[in-house]
Amino acid sequence: xxxxxxxxxxxxxxxxxxxxxxxxxxxxxxxxxxxxxxxxxxxxxxxxxxxxxxxxxxxxxxxxxxxxxxxxxxxxxxxxxxxxxxxxxxxxxxxxxxxxxxxxxxxxxxxxxxxxxxxxxxxxxxxxxxxxxxxx
Amino acid sequence: xxxxxxxxxxxxxxxxxxxxxxxxxxxxxxxxxxxxxxxxxxxxxxxxxxxxxxxxxxxxxxxxxxxxxxxxxxxxxxxxxxxxxxxxxxxxxxxxxxxxxxxxxxxxxxxxxxxxxxxxxxxxxxxxx
Numbered sequence: 108x109x110x111x112x113x114x115x116x117x118x119x120x121x122x123x124x125x126x127x128x129x130x131x132x133x134x135x136x137x138x139x140x141x142x143x144x145x146x147x148x149x150x151x152x153x154x155x156x157x158x159x160x161x162x163x164x165x166x167x168x169x170x171x172x173x174x175x176x177x178x179x180x181x182x183x184x185x186x187x188x189x190x191x192x193x194x195x196x197x198x199x200x201x202x203x204x205x206x207x208x209x210x211x212x213x214x215x216x217x218x219x220x221x222x223x224x225x226x227x228x229x230x231x232x233x234x235x236x237x238x239x240x241x242x243x
Numbered sequence: 244x245x246x247x248x249x250x251x252x253x254x255x256x257x258x259x260x261x262x263x264x265x266x267x268x269x270x271x272x273x274x275x276x277x278x279x280x281x282x283x284x285x286x287x288x289x290x291x292x293x294x295x296x297x298x299x300x301x302x303x304x305x306x307x308x309x310x311x312x313x314x315x316x317x318x319x320x321x322x323x324x325x326x327x328x329x330x331x332x333x334x335x336x337x338x339x340x341x342x343x344x345x346x347x348x349x350x351x352x353x354x355x356x357x358x359x360x361x362x363x364x365x366x367x368x369x370x371x372x
Binding site for chain 2 (some may be wrong): 109110111112113114115118120122127128131132134135136137138158159160161163175176177178179180181182183185186196197200202223224225226227
C-alpha cells in the first residue's frame, strides 16, 4: 500500500513576489535559477532551482504584491512510480485528490492531495507519464 | 557556500503519533526508528521519515514557548523549516555573514539563517559528519 514515493521532488516556497524571492535565494544559496515561467491558466509566476534531485519552486502571483517580499514554505511534491495507482490508493482511503493532469515539467503528470496531510499542501508527480509524440 | 542537498523539511504537527500514523499507513512511508525522540531542551519531540535522499521531520511542541510552539499557535500544523546540508558549516556561516545575511552561531553542527534574511522562510544549515 501507499503512494510508492521515491523521493521529494519539489519543495514549494510561496512568495508575494516570487521573482524577487527566487533572486534573493539565488544569491543566498549560490544556486542558479534554472527556469522561470508563467503558469498557464493562473498566470502565476514560477521560478525553479535544483539541489540534487529536489527542485525548489518559487511561486507567486503574476503581479507582485506591494511591499517587502514575504515568503513561506507552502508545499511538498513527492515523486511516485505510478501516479494513477497512487491516486487510486489515496482515494480509497477517503483522501480528496485531484485528477492527474500534465505538470509544467515536460512529460510529467501531477495530482494534488487536497487535505488530510497535517497542514502540508501535498502533490504527487510522475515523470515520463506522458509518452512523447512520435515524429511523423 | 557548498550546498550538498536538502537534508530535511521540518513539519510542525499537533500530535506526533497521529501524524506518523497518517504518513506511514496512508502514504506508505516509514519512520527511521533510530532517530528522533524527546528533546526537552528544545521543548519538542520529533521523528524522521526518509524519502529518497532527504527526510521529512515531524515536530510536536511540548511547551508553550519557543519557535515551534509559536509557529503552532500562529499557523497550526504545516511546514516550518527547510534544512540544507552544507559541506563546511563554519565556512558557510562566515560567507553568508560577509554577504550581509544574519546567521546564528554554529551549534552542534547546525546554524540558522534569520527569517529576516530569507524573506520570512526558516532556513537551517547543517553539517553532517
